[in-house]
Amino acid sequence: MASPSYVSTRGRSPLTDFAGTVINGIAPDGGLFAPSTWPRLNLDDLTADGADYATLAERLLTPFVGEGLPAGALAAAARRVQARFSHPDVVPLVELEPGLHVLELFHGPTAAFKDLAMQLVAGMAESLLAETGERLLLVTATSGDTGAAAVNAFAGAERIDLVVLHPLDRVSPMQRLQMTTSGASNVLNLAVRGDFDDCQRLLKRLLSETGKTKTTRRVSSVNSINWARLSGQAPYYAATAAKLAEPATYVVPTGNFGDAFAGWVARQCGLPIGDLVAATNRNDALVRALHTGVYERTQAEPTASVSMDVQAPSNFERLVFEATGRDADLTRGLFEDFNKAGRVTLPGEVLAALRREMSAVSISEAETVAEMQRTWRENGRVICPHTAVALHAARRIERTGPVVALSTAHPAKFPDSVEAALGFAPERPSQLQGLEGRAERFETVDATLEAVLAAIG
Numbered sequence: 508m509a510s511p512s513y514v515s516t517r518g519r520s521p522l523t524d525f526a527g528t529v530i531n532g533i534a535p536d537g538g539l540f541a542p543s544t545w546p547r548l549n550l551d552d553l554t555a556d557g558a559d560y561a562t563l564a565e566r567l568l569t570p571f572v573g574e575g576l577p578a579g580a581l582a583a584a585a586r587r588v589q590a591r592f593s594h595p596d597v598v599p600l601v602e603l604e605p606g607l608h609v610l611e612l613f614h615g616p617t618a619a620f621k622d623l624a625m626q627l628v629a630g631m632a633e634s635l636l637a638e639t640g641e642r643l644l645l646v647t648a649t650s651g652d653t654g655a656a657a658v659n660a661f662a663g664a665e666r667i668d669l670v671v672l673h674p675l676d677r678v679s680p681m682q683r684l685q686m687t688t689s690g691a692s693n694v695l696n697l698a699v700r701g702d703f704d705d706c707q708r709l710l711k712r713l714l715s716e717t718g719k720t721k722t723t724r725r726v727s728s729v730n731s732i733n734w735a736r737l738s739g740q741a742p743y744y745a746a747t748a749a750k751l752a753e754p755a756t757y758v759v760p761t762g763n764f765g766d767a768f769a770g771w772v773a774r775q776c777g778l779p780i781g782d783l784v785a786a787t788n789r790n791d792a793l794v795r796a797l798h799t800g801v802y803e804r805t806q807a808e809p810t811a812s813v814s815m816d817v818q819a820p821s822n823f824e825r826l827v828f829e830a831t832g833r834d835a836d837l838t839r840g841l842f843e844d845f846n847k848a849g850r851v852t853l854p855g856e857v858l859a860a861l862r863r864e865m866s867a868v869s870i871s872e873a874e875t876v877a878e879m880q881r882t883w884r885e886n887g888r889v890i891c892p893h894t895a896v897a898l899h900a901a902r903r904i905e906r907t908g909p910v911v912a913l914s915t916a917h918p919a920k921f922p923d924s925v926e927a928a929l930g931f932a933p934e935r936p937s938q939l940q941g942l943e944g945r946a947e948r949f950e951t952v953d954a955t956l957e958a959v960l961a962a963i964g
Contacts, residue, residue, distance in 0.1 A: 510573035511736065513540040519529040525575025529631055529735040530643065533714050538839065539825055540734040546570035548776040549574025554749045559598040561589040562628070563749075564742035571738050577634050584630030590632035591616050593628055598623070598743045600750050601888045602923040607670035608755070608911045609894070610747055616938050617685055618917035619814075620766065620931070621656035624739030628729055629660035635963040636666040644724040644963075646670045646713050648706035650762055650814045651678040652916060654696070655685035657729055661913060668724065670963055671696045673707040673953055678813055681920045681939060686776060688945035697962055701954035704819045707763070711821075712956050731765025732821045740769035745778055747863040747911060754781035755909040760812065760893040761785040761793060761867070764820035766913065771826065771864060781908060783865050786900035791869035792818045799868075800858045804849040811875055811892040811924040814916070817836070819845075827853070828862035841880075868903070871897045878902075889933045891918040921943075 512522040517538030523531065528540045553566045572581050572708075589597055593950040594614040601609045601897035615622025636643055646666050647657045654671040661669045671686055675698040678686075687696050699706050710728055731737045744757070757780065759767040767785045774780035786796055788810040796802040804821070807816045828838045845851040854862070870878075875892050882888050890898065894914040901912040918925045918933040926932045951957040 510575045510646045511546070511571060512543040512834070514543050515539070516541060516824050516835060517839035519839070523736065525572045526635055527687060528577075528733065529575075529628065529635060530725055530727055531842045531902065532726075532730075532733045532898050533711065535715075536839075537711070537715050538731055538835070539821070539828075541570060541828060542827060545775050546931045548745075548773075548778055548856070550745060550748055550778055552746055554880065559589065560742070560746055561585040563746055564588065564739075567742050567745055568738060576631055577638050580631060580634035583634070584627045587630045588615075588623060591622070595937075598746055600747055602704075603882075603888070607911055608909060609855060609888075609890075609898065609914045610743070610911050611914050612743060613914060613917040616655075616659045617652070618920055618936055618938055619652035619656060619657040620740075620913070620915040621652045622659070622759040623743060624731075624736045625653075625660045625729060626655040626734070627739040628735050628831075629664070631735060632667065633664060640896070643667045644670065644726045645729055646672070646710055646726065647729050648672045648703065648710040649678070649686070649730075649815055650674065650703040651682035652814050652920075653730060654678075655682055658686050658689050658694055658696075661729075662689040662694055664693060668694060669694045672699050672709055673697070674702045674706055675700050677702060677809060679814065679921050679923070681922065684945070684947070687947040687949045688942055690946070690948070695963065696949035697959060698951045699947050699954050699959075700951065701816050703762075704804065704807055704930040705954040707817075707819065707821060709954065709956060709959050713959065716956070730821070731763055733766075735820065737769055738763050740766055740770065741773045741776075744770050744780055748773075751909050753908050754779040755911045756784065756904060758784045758786055758897045758904070758910065758912045760815060760897040760913060760915055761787050762815040762820065763819040764793060764822035764826070766915070767865065768822045768825055775829075784900060784904070785865055785867040786897045787867065787869050788812045788875065788896055789871060790813050790816050790818050791819055792822060794867040794869045796823070796853065797858075797861060797865065800853045800855070801853050802853060804845070810872060812896050813919065813921075814893055815896065826861060826864060827857065830857050830864065868900045870899050874899050876928045878927065883929055889918045889929065890914065891916045891921050892924050894918075919928040
């Protein structure tokens with residue numbers, strides 16, 4: 508199979524193959540990679556012969572990978588994911604009440620949905636580096652779960668050094684412990700004096716100014732700006748669609764917009780995915796953009812759903828690129844203006860196209876708590892605040908077909924929020940036990956490129 512090519516959303520980078528998206532993270536012109544053309548997928552083909560999750564993921568991703576990985580690397584990476592999840596279905600679908608479902612994505616090693624794609628990319632990256640002999644400096648910005656998943660996936664990797672940027676005092680204690688107690692010599696955790704948007708801004712500058720690092724290592728990222736990371740989230744939409752008799756509406760708790768865009772990818776490739784609803788907390792830049800046409804970055808506010816405290820979701824650029832009819836010049840102009848001014852007005856025809864592809868709703872802190880209480884009272888389930896954001900939005904929808912709320916993290920990752928809402932702390936799964944008391948290792952830095960570069964060395 509020939510290797511598919513990838514373009515930049517900003518149009519000023521050469522085409523690359525799938526391996527290039529894994530190793531480079533973002534395009535040289537500062538844009539994000541997207542397939543030159545979208546493959547067509549058939550759900551019956553993906554699920555033929557009683558395919559398990561790993562087989563389905565391999566089949567779905569093969570048209571995106573082509574010959575971009577060493578032989579057998581994709582299959583091995585998909586098997587790695589399935590082996591590290593504790594539930595036999597990997598991503599079980601639970602019906603709370605007729606027509607309303609919760610998709611559990613938290614049965615992996617760090618109890619969050621990030622494990623599904625992170626473990627996959629770790630397998631891919633290690634296979635590529637073993638073939639080329641290179642060493643990779645991998646940098647990730649996190650509002651909590653991405654960093655934990657990255658540390659778990661890459662700790663001890665032979666050819667990869669991992670740097671995690673997390674906002675100081677703005678992740679849950681459990682998330683912090685998952686990131687800072689691995690003891691792995693190839694992991695450096697930096698607590699940034701700022702919010703997630705500051706961490707993400709620093710990450711993008713590091714990727715675009717790699718010449719300033721004092722290293723001969725390649726520099727990349729495993730945030731969902733990395734196409735390989737994002738595409739690794741599409742299989743669970745396919746697995747869910749296979750369990751339902753008709754296309755469902757998917758309500759996705761949204762921070763950096765990668766999870767929601769992965770659902771768009773699955774639908775764009777022809778899979779039976781219905782409407783997509785991005786549910787945010789009070790950090791609602793995406794909601795305001797789709798409602799008013801003004802995309803504006805404001806200071807992120809702390810919430811119980813800390814992993815969604817994002818006011819400049821990077822993957823929105825990918826959806827805008829598609830909504831412009833893949834007009835890279837227009838996309839580049841919009842996001843360069845946004846990066847400079849923190850505000851941009853979307854052209855009317857682009858806004859109309861965006862609204863056809865996705866809707867968005869903001870859920871308040873009071874509504875989040877009320878949903879946690881209602882779900883416990885009426886359904887006997889303890890949910891995390893991120894799941895509560897999605898589920899509250901899902902309950903608002905007039906059901907003409909199935910509705911699926913994505914449950915992105917185990918509630919035990921946020922015990923303080925759960926206890927405040929329900930009066931008791933959730934029971935911990937095995938992967939979250941024994942973290943307290945371990946030695947933590949991290950450095951606190953200012954939110955400047957110079958400070959981060961000095962820490963990296």
